[in-house]
Amino acid sequence: MADLVGWKIGLIGLGHMGRPMARALHKAGAAVTVSSRSPGPVAQLAGEGLAAASTARDVAAAADIIIIMVTDTAGVDMVLHGPDGAIAGLTAGKIIIDMGTTKVRETREWAAEVAQAGGTYVDAPVSGGQVGAEQGTLSIMAGCSADALERVRPVFEVLGRNITHIGDVGAGQVAKTANQSIVAVTLAAVAEALTLAQRAGVDPGKVREALQGGFAESRVLDLHGGRMVERMFEPGGPARVQLKDVNQALELAAQVGLKTPTLSNVQTLWQKMIDHGWGDLDQAGIIRVIEEL
Numbered sequence: 001m002a003d004l005v006g007w008k009i010g011l012i013g014l015g016h017m018g019r020p021m022a023r024a025l026h027k028a029g030a031a032v033t034v035s036s037r038s039p040g041p042v043a044q045l046a047g048e049g050l051a052a053a054s055t056a057r058d059v060a061a062a063a064d065i066i067i068i069m070v071t072d073t074a075g076v077d078m079v080l081h082g083p084d085g086a087i088a089g090l091t092a093g094k095i096i097i098d099m100g101t102t103k104v105r106e107t108r109e110w111a112a113e114v115a116q117a118g119g120t121y122v123d124a125p126v127s128g129g130q131v132g133a134e135q136g137t138l139s140i141m142a143g144c145s146a147d148a149l150e151r152v153r154p155v156f157e158v159l160g161r162n163i164t165h166i167g168d169v170g171a172g173q174v175a176k177t178a179n180q181s182i183v184a185v186t187l188a189a190v191a192e193a194l195t196l197a198q199r200a201g202v203d204p205g206k207v208r209e210a211l212q213g214g215f216a217e218s219r220v221l222d223l224h225g226g227r228m229v230e231r232m233f234e235p236g237g238p239a240r241v242q243l244k245d246v247n248q249a250l251e252l253a254a255q256v257g258l259k260t261p262t263l264s265n266v267q268t269l270w271q272k273m274i275d276h277g278w279g280d281l282d283q284a285g286i287i288r289v290i291e292e293l
């Protein structure tokens with residue numbers, strides 16, 4: 001693990017992902033300042049030795065590198081802007097890193113805004129979920145200059161293993177959009193296959209076990225397929241967030257003039273899950289929609 005002693009890092013957003021990320025940075029020796037909409041996680045981490053801040057502006061004033069880990073584009077916008085926003089607390093040379101899943105167009109606009117304020121903007125969305133955040137094994141997709149990546153690489157090495165420089169600002173979010181498209185479709189495919197096995201009178205757990213190691217093997221089949229078999233739907237990644245990512249992917253596809261029939265079909269399944277009131281269930285809960293159909 002990289003040694004971050006002497007580094008001043010802020011982290012805004014202490015949900016399923018942000019909390020273990022903040023702990024990992026603190027464990028690596030960084031002086032970590034945190035804030036979140038919910039006061040509970042802030043107080044908890046303050047009790048563990050991290051510094052608490054009331055606003056994003058205060059985090060930006062205290063840190064040289066500010067990580068944003070919130071749910072959606074509107075959340076990032078709220079963190080960045082306004083009198084208590086992170087941009088108001090920026091001084092020259094500071095870096096803002098958005099590690100959530102955010103729209104591409106807005107990401108590029110905000111990067112220009114941060115540059116005007118004298119800072120640097122990096123979009124570095126992650127894949128690997130809560131488990132990856134807790135184990136420090138996240139896949140990190142970086143959109144930034146090569147110089148900016150080298151400046152923040154020690155931070156990324158604490159949080160993840162597979163660090164890929166995708167391209168300029170916005171490129172990381174394009175990669176994450178592709179990732180979420182594949183995940184959304186694969187989750188539905190695994191749910192259909194396991195339900196098919198069940199309806200055909202075969203143990204879906206045995207089918208999942210047999211498929212591991214073959215062409216159908218995937219992280220989704222392993223992790224989420226296991227949750228489907230065990231009926232474990234406590235959220236690691238809530239379904240409502242998956243639908244948000246699908247909608248975001250369809251919006252980007254429309255912007256670049258691409259038809260995505262498979263993703264469009266799957267969108268209806270995720271929307272049904274929300275309509276049933278299951279938006280806070282884990283993504284593996286999509287199997288309940290397949291079963292109802």
